[in-house]
Amino acid sequence: MAANLGDIIPAPLSVDPDPGGNFTIDSATVIARSAGPEASAVADWLAELLRRGTGFPLPTVEAGSRPGGAITLLLDGGDPEIGDEGYTLTVTAQGVTVRARAAAGLFHGAQSLRQLLPAAIETDGAAGRCTVPGGTVVDRPRFPWRGAMLDVCRHFFGVADVKRYIDQIALYKMNILHLHLSDDQGWRIEISKWPRLTEIGGSTAVGGGPGGWYSHDDYREIVAHARSRHVTVVPDIDTPGHTNAALASYAALNCDGLARSLYTGTEMGFSSLCAGKVITAQFLHDVYSELAAVTPGPYIFIGGDEATEVLSASDYASLVGVAAQSVVAAGKIPVGWADIGAVALPAGTIAAYWNHADNGTSAVRSAAGGLRLVLAPADHAFLDQKYDASTPLGLDWAGPVSVEQAYDWEPGDYGIPEEHLEGVEATLFSETLSTMADIEYMAFPRLPGIAEIGWSPQATHDWSAYRERLAAQG
Secondary structure (H helix, E strand, O other): OOOOOOOOOOOOOEEEEOHHHOEEEOOOOEEEEOOOHHHHHHHHHHHHHHHHHHOOOOOEEEOOOOOOOEEEEEOOOOOHHHOOOOEEEEEEOOEEEEEOOOHHHHHHHHHHHHHOOOHHHHOOOOOOOEEEOOEEEEEOOOOOEEEEEEEOOOOOOOHHHHHHHHHHHHHOOOOEEEEEOEEOOEEOEOOOOOOHHHHOHHHOOHHHOOOOOEOHHHHHHHHHHHHHOOOEEEEEEEEOOOOHHHHHHOHHHOOOOOOOOOOOOOOOOOOOOOOOOHHHHHHHHHHHHHHHHOOOOOEEEEEOOOOOOOOOHHHHHHHHHHHHHHHHHOOOEEEEEHHHHHOOOOOOOEEEEOOHHHOOHHHHHHHHOOOEEEEOOHHHHEOOEOOOOOOOOOEOOOOOOOHHHHHOOOHHHHOOOHHHEEEEEEEEOOOOOOOHHHHHHHHOOOHHHHHHHHHOOHHHOOHHHHHHHHHHHO
8 A cells, every 4th residue: 555645754845646656666676876876875775775675676777777667866957946955756657766966865855765665664575566656746954954962971872873873863854963972971982182081981871881982983983874874973072061071081170180080870060171271271172173083074062051050151151162162173163052152152153052941042142143053942852851751761851742742843933033043953861761772762753753843844834734644654
């Protein structure tokens, strides 16, 4: 049974069904693609998925080289109005064509095709012949930043888990993985000039678990996998607060010169780097420079939240300024929580609004200071919050956050002109999450709703219709 052409999440820009144009994938189907490595990479990914799901050979060939029914992926002639992430998906009785201007759009179009196939396509050899509903989809994103933040500090998650999460967010056309790599409970990325950060700071986790960390090679593997899914990794080294793992690793980073004890609890707002010390500036410069060298994406996240309780306004401004300038010196764009809007920052800096309790004040202040905004309001977009009082995992300081509440909000309602909005982000801290199953339980089914808010036109947002499409995703 063919799915409905409009049953895609995120909702497309336009859908024009043709019930008489259904196409059936069978043992004779081929996957044709434009010449060149970018189209070939998307075709190979799709072929592997469909071969596993259907049991058919589905050879990949160059477009136009073989007659017969084909799924064709074309990187030519794409509508310039749809941009580099947009695509056109056309299904007729003779075949399927995905057309885009760039590889990212081609990949997104292939993900939409995937959602139109039976659920059995995700199971080895279970689908066999399957039908794609006929018609045309024209699609492009509303916002350029559609992010998912994963905290590997409170509990550590290995390379395979992070790659799996990348695959899951890419299905819903999210294009940013914000990877939270340092906090009070753990330091998770190798910094060769400061080896004790991982030797000591990486040794713990919430509850006293064993911790863990990524070598440069581990991190490169994550980044490469993300790039293959058209996802940009944004590494996050939190400063000036949330730094106890670093303060425990190097005594000199503390104002009193005494190393802090390792921390395995869940409280926050008690740690900070020491303002004014030469070694603090050198530390930030070294860390961000080394991280930039192994990060091909344009962004580095510098944190900036929950530090004013232990720092004066001037010391906070000084430390955030040093962090931002270190990132710029390393050739990257600084991103931080919207608390940093209180500081004069380099042009191009992006702020992520999270603190729903201030009713948008920090977002408006950041925009007024010239920063672009990513919206991740905790009472809608923090996936670590419980669904309801009975949820066995998660926190409730901003929640509970139901599936409906995670979907039913509008970025334009925060007092920020749309030209200042960079996008949205689904945030997942891991105080209560220690396994991949925990991550999936909290992220799904809420994450697809936030993905839709970031991708789809505002006019498509309708909870009653969305909940039906979401049920089909199950």
